[in-house]
Amino acid sequence: AQSVTQLDSQVPVFEEAPVELRCNYSSSVSVYLFWYVQPPNQGLQLLLKYLSGSTLVKGINGFEAEFNKSQISFHLRKPSVHISDTAEYFCAVSDPGSSNTGKLIFGQGTTLQVKP
Amino acid sequence: EAGVAQSPRYKIIEKRQSVAFWCNPISGHATLYWYQQILGQGPKLLIQFQNNGVVDDSQLPKDRFSAERLKGVDSTLKIQPAKLEDSAVYLCASSTTFGAAKGAFFGQGTRLTVV
Numbered sequence: 001a002q003s004v005t006q007l008d009s010q011v012p013v014f015e016e017a018p019v020e021l022r023c024n025y026s027s028s029v030s031v032y033l034f035w036y037v038q039p040p041n042q043g044l045q046l047l048l049k050y051l052s053g054s055t056l057v058k059g060i061n062g063f064e065a066e067f068n069k070s071q072i073s074f075h076l077r078k079p080s081v082h083i084s085d086t087a088e089y090f091c092a093v094s095d096p097g098s099s100n101t102g103k104l105i106f107g108q109g110t111t112l113q114v115k116p
Numbered sequence: 117e118a119g120v121a122q123s124p125r126y127k128i129i130e131k132r133q134s135v136a137f138w139c140n141p142i143s144g145h146a147t148l149y150w151y152q153q154i155l156g157q158g159p160k161l162l163i164q165f166q167n168n169g170v171v172d173d174s175q176l177p178k179d180r181f182s183a184e185r186l187k188g189v190d191s192t193l194k195i196q197p198a199k200l201e202d203s204a205v206y207l208c209a210s211s212t213t214f215g216a217a218k219g220a221f222f223g224q225g226t227r228l229t230v231v
């Protein structure tokens with residue numbers, strides 16, 4: 001069964017600095033990969049997704065992620081963060097295979113704390 | 117376009133009491149999911165519906181949890197009786213396709229505290 005590991009539980013960073021949130025998943029077989037953001041006391045919002053094709057995907061709010069099949073990673077990056085980016089970030093994986101049900105397997109989350 | 121609606125936003129109950137959560141998915145979305153998010157963890161799928169049929173309920177504690185999606189639109193999730201470990205945020209999500217490609221749209225969640 002697939003699993004997702006987010007390597008950092010908390011990432012403190014100063015405003016306008018770059019940030020990388022790390023995500024690894026358990027299997028090298030074909031998967032769909034997602035990053036969701038959860039602002040405080042709110043639901044999850046899709047930031048970006050990788051289905052196939054170009055390994056660099058761009059999302060909303062200036063975020064991007066790079067799919068690395070050999071390292072089974074899907075790290076999220078932003079070149080310059082804002083205070084408003086403070087939130088919980090979740091990496092998730094879904095199986096696009098024949099038994100595809102759309103079920104998402106989530107990592108445990110990374111808290112991004114942007115300091116002024 | 118209206119998003120996924122959930123109610124209530126917050127609920128506090130005593131252990132052994134019962135509670136119900138309601139979800140209205142995005143119009144036209146055939147697939148509906150209920151996820152449980154315990155503090156400090158990622159969401160975990162409890163149950164998935166395709167229209168009004170159950171696709172996956174393998175992680176649903178069926179001795180105390182139940183869910184239904186009558187008429188393939190709104191859904192309710194019930195816990196009876198509640199335990200302390202059921203304290204969590206219950207997220208409802210919906211998607212357009214029977215599949216993973218588009219991702220899912222989430223509601224704001226219901227935060228349940230069992231005391």
